[in-house]
Amino acid sequence: MMNRSLIMLVLTAIFLGSNVNAQELSRSTANRVHQAYELQSQGDDTKAIEVLESVDSSRTFDTSYVQRMLGILYWQEEESAKAEKALSHSIELKGLPAEQHTETQRMLADIQLSNGKMSQALDNYHQVISQNQTQKSLQPETVQQIWLRIGQANYQMESWTSVLNASKSYYSAGGKTTTSVLNLRLGAELSLKQWNNALKTTLVLRGLEPETERWWTQTLNLYLRIGNFQQALSTLKQYERAGFELTKDQYRMMAQLYSKQGVPEKSAQIFHNLNKGDTAKAKDLAIEAQHWQKAREWDESLNAWARASGKDNDYRWSYIQLLMQNKQYKTAISQLDKVEESSRRELTSVEAYYRLGNREQALKHAQKANQIKSDRVALNWIRYLNQPQ
Numbered sequence: 001m002m003n004r005s006l007i008m009l010v011l012t013a014i015f016l017g018s019n020v021n022a023q024e025l026s027r028s029t030a031n032r033v034h035q036a037y038e039l040q041s042q043g044d045d046t047k048a049i050e051v052l053e054s055v056d057s058s059r060t061f062d063t064s065y066v067q068r069m070l071g072i073l074y075w076q077e078e079e080s081a082k083a084e085k086a087l088s089h090s091i092e093l094k095g096l097p098a099e100q101h102t103e104t105q106r107m108l109a110d111i112q113l114s115n116g117k118m119s120q121a122l123d124n125y126h127q128v129i130s131q132n133q134t135q136k137s138l139q140p141e142t143v144q145q146i147w148l149r150i151g152q153a154n155y156q157m158e159s160w161t162s163v164l165n166a167s168k169s170y171y172s173a174g175g176k177t178t179t180s181v182l183n184l185r186l187g188a189e190l191s192l193k194q195w196n197n198a199l200k201t202t203l204v205l206r207g208l209e210p211e212t213e214r215w216w217t218q219t220l221n222l223y224l225r226i227g228n229f230q231q232a233l234s235t236l237k238q239y240e241r242a243g244f245e246l247t248k249d250q251y252r253m254m255a256q257l258y259s260k261q262g263v264p265e266k267s268a269q270i271f272h273n274l275n276k277g278d279t280a281k282a283k284d285l286a287i288e289a290q291h292w293q294k295a296r297e298w299d300e301s302l303n304a305w306a307r308a309s310g311k312d313n314d315y316r317w318s319y320i321q322l323l324m325q326n327k328q329y330k331t332a333i334s335q336l337d338k339v340e341e342s343s344r345r346e347l348t349s350v351e352a353y354y355r356l357g358n359r360e361q362a363l364k365h366a367q368k369a370n371q372i373k374s375d376r377v378a379l380n381w382i383r384y385l386n387q388p389q
Helices: 004-017 027-041 045-053 060-076 080-093 098-114 118-135 140-156 160-172 179-191 195-208 213-225 229-241 248-260 264-274 282-294 298-311 313-325 329-336 343-355 359-372 376-386
Strands: none
Touching (some): 098 118, 098 140, 179 195, 248 264, 248 282, 298 313, 329 343, 359 376
16 A cells, blocks of 8 residues: 555645646636645645635636645645545546646545545546556656556455556566565465466565565475475575574475485484474374385384384384384384284284294284184184194
8 A cells, every 4th residue: 555654745745846827827816826835835734725715716727726736735634535526626627737637637546545445546547647648748757656556456456467467567667676566466476376477476576585584485385386396395495594493394394395305314304303302293203203214214213103102002003013024023022012902913923923933922822813803814824833843
């Protein structure tokens, strides 16, 4: 939204810079206008307004000129409704020279924008642009500012394509790249789901304001959105090197991205760092264990599974399976005692005891497994273990 104090300064400058053309104004109106200028220059806007309100002229130019002055003074007195009405009257009469008419219509649009009357403001801004194409009376900076305000009004109305068109016109008028323009573009691009364009805009914003955390996280989210995981990971690492402190969720994301890049040991190490201390969650410990397992770091994986199963018994079987895989049968047997009785538990015990050379215990568990659920596996074990050695 346009800065109110800036509008007041602009309107004041226009007011003080206006020249009363006595040959065009009637004598009585010119006298009143001069009196109003004197009062205004002395800081007495209220009396200046009273003088101008008393003007009663049948001449179109007189009325247009006075209404324009009143509009400026009303605005300075924060009577925006009266300001808008006076400037609108001045414009409707079409009594001012072309350049002053255009300037007055621009003032009206600024006030309407400030008052949240977006449609009316847009209509007047576009008329100003159209008039200027013939008159060429506005400075390039003024045209740029008008296009920026057209963009702002469309943004408030969520007319996203019109926002992008306004920003293009702003640049065509010679406007420089600023955060204000880029913010408008970015909002429109995100709303239109133009992810690649939004990424380009965000990268420019990040370049202009590298200390702003928002642009880093927005860059990261957009890389993830378009599936460029390598650049997402690179952004996270740059973000950390730039001095920002990553959250736990961002570290988890980094671990996931390392995993996608085929570097499970990096993923595991990140979770290992997160899981230090007694407050580590069983789920995070299990994820750490899985990454160590993918990296074929068996001892690290077993340690993580041990911690995870200690916090949540649902992870006990994953721990037991890796113990068996790594031929740590005694530890596996001790862990099997901590799971519910089942055919699976007994058959795993059979294998563990058999690997340890204890056929007697292996047979005992095979028979128990068969009692729980008679199947081919249990029967084959019983048959095999009953054979003479």
